[in-house]
Amino acid sequence: MASPGHSDLGEVAPEIKASERRTAVAIADLEWREMEGDDCEFHYGDGTNEAQDGDFPTAERSRLQEMLSLLGLEIYQAQKLSLQDALQISNDSMKNWAPQVPKDLPWNFLRKLQALSAEARNTTMVLDAPPDARPTEKENQMEEEIIYWDTADDISADIYSFSELPTPDTPVNPLDLLCALLLSCDSFLQQEIVQKMALCQFALPLVLPDSENHYHTFLLWALRGIVRTWWVQSPRGLGNLREDSMVLPRAPTFAFVRMEVSSNSKSQLLNALLSPPHRQRDCFWHRDLNLGTNPREIADGLVELSWFLPSGREDQDIFLEPVAFLNLRGDIGSHWLQFKLLTEISSAVFILTDNISKKEYKLLYSMKGSATKYYFILSPYRGKRNANLRFLNRLIPVLKMDHSHVLVKVSSTDNASFVRRVRAILAHVARSPCRRVSVEDMAHSARKLGLKVDEDCEECQRAKERMERIARKIRDAEAYRRDELRLQGEPWRKAAQVEKELCQLQWAGDPPEKYRTELRHRLLELRTQQHGQDPAWGVQEFVRGLSSPSLSERQYFLRWMEWGLARVAQPRPRQPPETFLSLRPKHGGSGGAGDLSEPLWPEGLGVEHFLREMGQFYEAEACLVEAGRLAAGQRRFAHFPGLALELLLKGLPLELVDGGTLSTPLRWVTGLLKELHTRLERRARLVVLSALGVPGTGKSTLLNTMFGLRFPTGGRGCSPRGAFMQLITVAEGFSQDLGCDHILVIDSGGLVRGTLPTAGGPFELEASLATLIMALSNVTVVSLADTRDIPPAILHAFLRLEKTGHLPNCQFVYQNLHDTSALGLKPRERRQLPEPASEASRTEAQTEKQGGGLRTLADLAFCNPEKQHVWHIPGLWHGVPPMAAVSLGYSEAIFELKRCLLENIRNGLSNQNKNIQQLIELVRRL
Numbered sequence: 011m012a013s014p015g016h017s018d019l020g021e022v023a024p025e026i027k028a029s030e031r032r033t034a035v036a037i038a039d040l041e042w043r044e045m046e047g048d049d050c051e052f053h054y055g056d057g058t059n060e061a062q063d064g065d066f067p068t069a070e071r072s073r074l075q076e077m078l079s080l081l082g083l084e085i086y087q088a089q090k091l092s093l094q095d096a097l098q099i100s101n102d103s104m105k106n107w108a109p110q111v112p113k114d115l116p117w118n119f120l121r122k123l124q125a126l127s128a129e130a131r132n133t134t135m136v137l138d139a140p141p142d143a144r145p146t147e148k149e150n151q152m153e154e155e156i157i158y159w160d161t162a163d164d165i166s167a168d169i170y171s172f173s174e175l176p177t178p179d180t181p182v183n184p185l186d187l188l189c190a191l192l193l194s195c196d197s198f199l200q201q202e203i204v205q206k207m208a209l210c211q212f213a214l215p216l217v218l219p220d221s222e223n224h225y226h227t228f229l230l231w232a233l234r235g236i237v238r239t240w241w242v243q244s245p246r247g248l249g250n251l252r253e254d255s256m257v258l259p260r261a262p263t264f265a266f267v268r269m270e271v272s273s274n275s276k277s278q279l280l281n282a283l284l285s286p287p288h289r290q291r292d293c294f295w296h297r298d299l300n301l302g303t304n305p306r307e308i309a310d311g312l313v314e315l316s317w318f319l320p321s322g323r324e325d326q327d328i329f330l331e332p333v334a335f336l337n338l339r340g341d342i343g344s345h346w347l348q349f350k351l352l353t354e355i356s357s358a359v360f361i362l363t364d365n366i367s368k369k370e371y372k373l374l375y376s377m378k379g380s381a382t383k384y385y386f387i388l389s390p391y392r393g394k395r396n397a398n399l400r401f402l403n404r405l406i407p408v409l410k411m412d413h414s415h416v417l418v419k420v421s422s423t424d425n426a427s428f429v430r431r432v433r434a435i436l437a438h439v440a441r442s443p444c445r446r447v448s449v450e451d452m453a454h455s456a457r458k459l460g461l462k463v464d465e466d467c468e469e470c471q472r473a474k475e476r477m478e479r480i481a482r483k484i485r486d487a488e489a490y491r492r493d494e495l496r497l498q499g500e501p502w503r504k505a506a507q508v509e510k511e512l513c514q515l516q517w518a519g520d521p522p523e524k525y526r527t528e529l530r531h532r533l534l535e536l537r538t539q540q541h542g543q544d545p546a547w548g549v550q551e552f553v554r555g556l557s558s559p560s561l562s563e564r565q566y567f568l569r570w571m572e573w574g575l576a577r578v579a580q581p582r583p584r585q586p587p588e589t590f591l592s593l594r595p596k597h598g599g600s601g602g603a604g605d606l607s608e609p610l611w612p613e614g615l616g617v618e619h620f621l622r623e624m625g626q627f628y629e630a631e632a633c634l635v636e637a638g639r640l641a642a643g644q645r646r647f648a649h650f651p652g653l654a655l656e657l658l659l660k661g662l663p664l665e666l667v668d669g670g671t672l673s674t675p676l677r678w679v680t681g682l683l684k685e686l687h688t689r690l691e692r693r694a695r696l697v698v699l700s701a702l703g704v705p706g707t708g709k710s711t712l713l714n715t716m717f718g719l720r721f722p723t724g725g726r727g728c729s730p731r732g733a734f735m736q737l738i739t740v741a742e743g744f745s746q747d748l749g750c751d752h753i754l755v756i757d758s759g760g761l762v763r764g765t766l767p768t769a770g771g772p773f774e775l776e777a778s779l780a781t782l783i784m785a786l787s788n789v790t791v792v793s794l795a796d797t798r799d800i801p802p803a804i805l806h807a808f809l810r811l812e813k814t815g816h817l818p819n820c821q822f823v824y825q826n827l828h829d830t831s832a833l834g835l836k837p838r839e840r841r842q843l844p845e846p847a848s849e850a851s852r853t854e855a856q857t858e859k860q861g862g863g864l865r866t867l868a869d870l871a872f873c874n875p876e877k878q879h880v881w882h883i884p885g886l887w888h889g890v891p892p893m894a895a896v897s898l899g900y901s902e903a904i905f906e907l908k909r910c911l912l913e914n915i916r917n918g919l920s921n922q923n924k925n926i927q928q929l930i931e932l933v934r935r936l
Contacts, residue, residue, distance in 0.1 A: 669732030703793030
């Protein structure tokens, strides 16, 4: 690690273009000579300095390799760590374990981050040595020497004497751990890590340093998946919510950097600027946090990014519009390329320093002509006050500053007053005409400076181009579905209804054969009409994207399609979306029925619609083959399930129940499962875990947090319906103990509560969905808003399945996500069973004609409070969104629920595990 005391400009700024830096420094040298005389001994760019520059990367190279080796990550430099590797279920998934050796640190960090735990950055080891035996004295001494080392006194000092690589009993700086992990991950795991960090309100990596190859990476792709919601105040005084990918909006951007030594902490200042009154946020890691004093070994040169997003609440909104903050780790002289980038993308740059000497003057003089506003935050170095003032006076006209751009903060300065003053400057700059950039704009500047942009790889760009070709054809989502996705909508709804009737006749005691024949004939007519269509151009292009020989390109293509469709096919003006209201319980007994009176199409347009169209082509073709209307050798779409399976194996949710009709495309689903059986071969033992619940109770977020999944959660103004499935792999070393090789997780669309049970109609659809999902499951999580109102469709499913003797192991989860009254309670301290059912539930129980009168969930045999089937989960957010982080109580409760679910599976409390062939047969029967 380069010391802040390194003094030769030729060494601390090796990344400046040769012609640019020679010109700039020559001008500065000339001015310096005029000021100080010609006896100045400082020279730039001689052969000696260049030789020293060549020696520096060698030391850095060894540091990176040593760090990767210490953390056990060197094996992932050729074959990168994937998202599937990180999400495997292992024995550690059931333990709240602490790392014992450095190689445990990356995995512990990933597991905590997956659980959205604010403790992820506190990852440290359990050491055998007593605390007083740990090498803290040397670290503290090092920190003091760095802060007070006068570089003018000893230029030839050995800069490496102040830092040593961590030994196994020395904790690793969290920023080193993050950089090492990101350098070892593929693009998709990087994206997942950054998204989870955003939910935890951690500062995000923007420029990832790679001291091994001197090829720093701008992380545009990793940041692209972050979607946030904020309040937009209109000029007329009315406001509304905006939801968008955070790489797209242009906003004022403020960079904070350190020049040489600063007694003031940039990160602490940034945290104070981002924090509302009476609540300290630690978005940026700083020296006063746990492990914060540990020296950084490979993270210097890291640029971090965080945003402030307004919520519409005056008591919380520090700024009235989105504002971006950038933080460069390390000295600007040692990381000139990153500093140059910050000066080209920022509305203003704040430079923290204790000392402005000849070297610093020359360094900043090279920025002459820059359009960026510069501010200094000084803590005057001992005995350097006059020198600082002299150089500042010469820099003011060069950087187009005035004396209001120089702030002094010493130990006696009131922190709160100082923060208010800096905020006032930020607000003034943001209100005035200033540079506003998006993260995409920043990436353009990074490319010009020669930084690598992660999104520029060929596979990613080919996938993006294909997505754009499809998206350009979409002007109106509803019209596109009607005109291009022709096998869905009414044709599929009619076919699904006929198949349901045929299924009901199959179970009838004495079915009329004539009517059965008539239904079969009608179904074949409908399927023939579907088969007579050719896939639209957009569907064909979509299939070509899924058929790419490159697995990475297929993954890139699916992600691009998700984002592209979300932007070009947005639904009606957005409802208050996920960050604010998607997890809020929806109250009112009669509102649910009205929701289902609308067409059952999900709002908007997504990847699932294209996959649904593929499924319908497969269904129609398979139906005709079964009926002998089409020869097996004439099939064109038999390979479609194999294409879709690749997505399931790579973590994309696939539809099990069509969200448009709430029907199961039987042949398509069984085709997928057959392909899965073939692919998994000997590791085909399955446990099915499902979630049912009331809309807005956070069941999808719960599953995503427990297992790192990607179920849709109601953002973009859409409320997901139907049922999706994802596959989780159990590590081979743990599968024998757990009793299964994979866990198939099924997430259902919200069951609309308050819908009274009637024959047919919305209730029948919802009840059928609940029955199907529970019947397939070994374990079911039922997510509810309160203990009084059990949706009739869920009760209907319980009562029907109780007759058959098949009931999954059930866990009831109550998530009063906007109620802070339960925050102090542990998840299992309140175990009361559901209270007496609502009127709708009473009516449902009576329609089932159960003997003994009224039935509620508390009457069912499996609801035993001693077996702790009832969970109370604290609120999701700690604070007010969009600046709120996930609460520690929520992540801890979710981990405890996950541990309990896996324990139940291991102990056989769920029904007997299924293999895929049994699951296929069960789907057919249901």
